[in-house]
Amino acid sequence: MTQHLITNARLVDPEAGTVSDGALWLKDGKIAERFDAPEPEISLDRVPQQARIDAGHKYLAPGIVDIGVQVCEPGERHKESYGSAGEAAAAGGVTTIVTRPDTNPAIDSPEVLEFIRRRANEAAPVNVLPMAALTKGRAGAEMTEFGFLLDAGAVAFSDGLRVVRDNKVLHRAMTYARSLGALVVAHPQDPALSAGASATSGKFASLRGLPAVSPMAERMGLDRDIALVEMTGVRYHADQITTARALPALERAKRNGFDVTAGTSIHHLTLNELDVSDYRTFFKVTPPLRSEDDRQSVIEAVRSGLIDVICTMHTPQDEESKRLPFEEAASGSVGLETLLPVAMRLYHADALDLPTLFRALSLNPAKRLGLGSGRLTKGAPGDLVLFDPDKPLVLDRFKLRSKSKNTPFDSARLQGRVLATFVGGAQVYAA
Amino acid sequence: MRFDQRHLLGIEPLRPDEITTLLDLSQRYVALNRQQQKRSTVLAGLTQINMFFENSTRTQASFELAGKRLGADVMNMAMEASSIKKGETLIDTAMTLNAMHPDLLVVRHPHSGAVDLLAQKVNCAVLNAGDGRHEHPTQALLDALTIRRAKGRIHRLNIAICGDIAHSRVARSNLLLLHKMENRIRLIGPPTLMPAGIDAFGAEVYEDMKEGLRDVDVVMMLRLQKERMDGGFIPSEREYYHRYGLDAEKLSHAKPDAIVMHPGPMNRGVEIDGTLADDINRSVIQDQVEMGVAVRMAAMDLLARNLRAQPKDVLA
Numbered sequence: 001m002t003q004h005l006i007t008n009a010r011l012v013d014p015e016a017g018t019v020s021d022g023a024l025w026l027k028d029g030k031i032a033e034r035f036d037a038p039e040p041e042i043s044l045d046r047v048p049q050q051a052r053i054d055a056g057h058k059y060l061a062p063g064i065v066d067i068g069v070q071v072c073e074p075g076e077r078h079k080e081s082y083g084s085a086g087e088a089a090a091a092g093g094v095t096t097i098v099t100r101p102d103t104n105p106a107i108d109s110p111e112v113l114e115f116i117r118r119r120a121n122e123a124a125p126v127n128v129l130p131m132a133a134l135t136k137g138r139a140g141a142e143m144t145e146f147g148f149l150l151d152a153g154a155v156a157f158s159d160g161l162r163v164v165r166d167n168k169v170l171h172r173a174m175t176y177a178r179s180l181g182a183l184v185v186a187h188p189q190d191p192a193l194s195a196g197a198s199a200t201s202g203k204f205a206s207l208r209g210l211p212a213v214s215p216m217a218e219r220m221g222l223d224r225d226i227a228l229v230e231m232t233g234v235r236y237h238a239d240q241i242t243t244a245r246a247l248p249a250l251e252r253a254k255r256n257g258f259d260v261t262a263g264t265s266i267h268h269l270t271l272n273e274l275d276v277s278d279y280r281t282f283f284k285v286t287p288p289l290r291s292e293d294d295r296q297s298v299i300e301a302v303r304s305g306l307i308d309v310i311c312t313m314h315t316p317q318d319e320e321s322k323r324l325p326f327e328e329a330a331s332g333s334v335g336l337e338t339l340l341p342v343a344m345r346l347y348h349a350d351a352l353d354l355p356t357l358f359r360a361l362s363l364n365p366a367k368r369l370g371l372g373s374g375r376l377t378k379g380a381p382g383d384l385v386l387f388d389p390d391k392p393l394v395l396d397r398f399k400l401r402s403k404s405k406n407t408p409f410d411s412a413r414l415q416g417r418v419l420a421t422f423v424g425g426a427q428v429y430a431a
Numbered sequence: 432m433r434f435d436q437r438h439l440l441g442i443e444p445l446r447p448d449e450i451t452t453l454l455d456l457s458q459r460y461v462a463l464n465r466q467q468q469k470r471s472t473v474l475a476g477l478t479q480i481n482m483f484f485e486n487s488t489r490t491q492a493s494f495e496l497a498g499k500r501l502g503a504d505v506m507n508m509a510m511e512a513s514s515i516k517k518g519e520t521l522i523d524t525a526m527t528l529n530a531m532h533p534d535l536l537v538v539r540h541p542h543s544g545a546v547d548l549l550a551q552k553v554n555c556a557v558l559n560a561g562d563g564r565h566e567h568p569t570q571a572l573l574d575a576l577t578i579r580r581a582k583g584r585i586h587r588l589n590i591a592i593c594g595d596i597a598h599s600r601v602a603r604s605n606l607l608l609l610h611k612m613e614n615r616i617r618l619i620g621p622p623t624l625m626p627a628g629i630d631a632f633g634a635e636v637y638e639d640m641k642e643g644l645r646d647v648d649v650v651m652m653l654r655l656q657k658e659r660m661d662g663g664f665i666p667s668e669r670e671y672y673h674r675y676g677l678d679a680e681k682l683s684h685a686k687p688d689a690i691v692m693h694p695g696p697m698n699r700g701v702e703i704d705g706t707l708a709d710d711i712n713r714s715v716i717q718d719q720v721e722m723g724v725a726v727r728m729a730a731m732d733l734l735a736r737n738l739r740a741q742p743k744d745v746l747a
């Protein structure tokens with residue numbers, strides 16, 4: 001089994017909330033030892049020279065766990081395959097991708113799920129954990145075979161960006177899920193208010209003449225879901241909370257002791273509605289980008305820990321589906337490879353420090369899914385990212401490893417690059 | 432006198448002095464259009480293509496006439512019946528047309544921003560003849576010219592825009608233009624037909640029509656955009672007419688010499704009383720149609736001048 005001794009590193013420890021000098025010894029797929037000394041004394045017999053990596057005083061953090069990645073297999077492999085998504089993830093410091101079931105057909109049966117897991121493990125250099133559909137065909141009518149799907153390896157149940165409209169259906173699904181201890185990941189949004197909307201209502205959307213949804217639709221969706229959580233006691237994760245008005249509802253649910261967590265997307269943390277500018281469709285995401293006030297409130301919620309998780313909502317779209325008038329254009333953007341450099345914007349702006357960022361990127365999502373990763377402790381999986389938060393780059397979207405190039409950060413000046421990524425103790429990416 | 436635009440995509444990018452330039456030139460074309468000999472040669476040799484992805488009779492006829500009077504070769508393409516139905520994308524259509532070397536492209540499209548998108552892909556000058564709920568710049572310019580001729584100025588007026596603001600590109604363009612020219616604007620309509628964040632536009636918003644019309648100089652009525660509604664914005668047309676339809680009684684709250692405008696086509700008995708619309712002492716609706724041809728001639732003339740002044744650049 002390969003081993004690595006990474007010396008002379010700045011260790012970002014989200015559990016302890018610290019950044020300190022140290023070294024890590026990776027062996028048998030795990031963190032075999034953590035040293036507080038940057039150059040620990042270990043004989044060459046135990047770790048030969050070729051297994052030693054000098055981090056050059058750069059930052060070593062637990063690998064990112066991204067909940068909500070769309071890989072377009074089966075159905076639309078030209079947009080993204082497990083191979084391309086896995087390469088993109090490795091290059092972005094993402095060591096575990098938790099995939100969405102919103103493929104064509106949806107991942108709603110144990111047979112499809114097993115096929116996907118086999119494909120993923122062959123093709124992707126990172127860990128792939130699939131979510132399965134909450135309802136058959138994501139049609140919002142009948143729950144899927146939660147028991148079989150859990151046995152086949154589903155880590156959570158979700159209908160992706162589709163909202164289950166029928167409260168009775170969702171109530172039954174949540175009740176059944178609770179009995180199995182399954183996690184339900186939902187998209188909090190009032191489906192009627194948000195139908196057809198491609199922007200957040202307000203001055204900008206009115207000026208551009210775009211059909212818009214009130215930010216209140218998110219709070220209404222969350223309120224409904226929390227009421228059902230209260231009725232059923234299910235483990236619940238809101239995929240993205242992006243508005244200030246939804247935050248008090250989330251805070252109340254947590255205070256009342258419900259098993260509720262929430263994520264937000266890196267795009268909603270770093271962009272606002274004005275970035276759409278003259279109908280730039282790469283900035284069309286679901287939910288739509290929000291006001292600057294909302295963005296600031298969501299950053300604050302990540303800082304306080306009210307929002308637990310930062311994700312990419314990686315959604316590959318081909319060129320044709322984006323080269324359309326804004327209303328008609330497909331929604332979503334890729335994010336795996338740009339996640340870390342873009343997250344560094346928040347660090348450089350003094351909005352979030354590194355331990356807080358990695359708490360939301362690595363530790364919390366791992367904890368929510370019951371994974372051992374996301375930590376730098378002895379015995380944790382050897383999933384790590386080595387990065388330089390200061391190294392600049394100008395992003396060229398055509399150099400992305402994803403098959404789809406729909407990033408809103410094309411030509412953006414970013415600061416922060418991944419130098420190396422380790423999965424299960426093995427190096428899967430080197431800059 | 433300057434006009435620095437390559438396209439006419441909206442009122443938003445225009446400076447006040449460019450608007451004045453456009454209106455001044457339009458004024459000259461009004462005179463030309465009233466002569467028996469209406470032909471000019473300023474667009475001779477140029478090709479104008481009208482692409483209407485949405486049904487239009489009036490605007491298309493107005494643009495066609497404007498181009499022909501200036502000597503351009505005008506082609507109309509009814510896009511609803513063409514390859515767009517066969518699944519061709521807007522950009523493919525634009526590239527195809529671009530290869531035929533038109534000089535002026537007049538585009539109407541049901542989606543906001545579609546004309547901007549198309550303008551990025553072609554070499555010629557693009558005129559927005561209405562895109563979704565976004566802008567309809569020539570309508571706002573012809574309204575401004577009509578007001579200027581009736582009131583002697585296009586600044587420091589009290590102007591009410593009434594009705595379906597939410598679905599109206601005419602309202603947006605007019606709001607932007609009248610705001611740039613420093614008028615006081617009131618928006619009147621039921622709250623369900625008011626776009627969100629409208630109070631940030633620098634207009635006063637009224638739900639009561641009589642209150643909103645008090646002492647205004649100009650009353651602009653908007654058509655109820657039934658085709659752009661997905662239902663349930665108003666309880667019924669008769670209640671709408673009762674509360675927001677312009678009739679002599681409601682108009683009596685405006686200044687005695689207030690003019691009545693409507694971009695057409697009118698829903699008589701829904702947003703405006705038929706007799707009032709035909710009252711030549713109050714209604715300038717026919718003038719608006721006349722000004723429309725002149726304004727479009729001026730816009731195409733100015734864009735063609737800029738087109739000639741710059742070398743044909745390489746398509747991005």
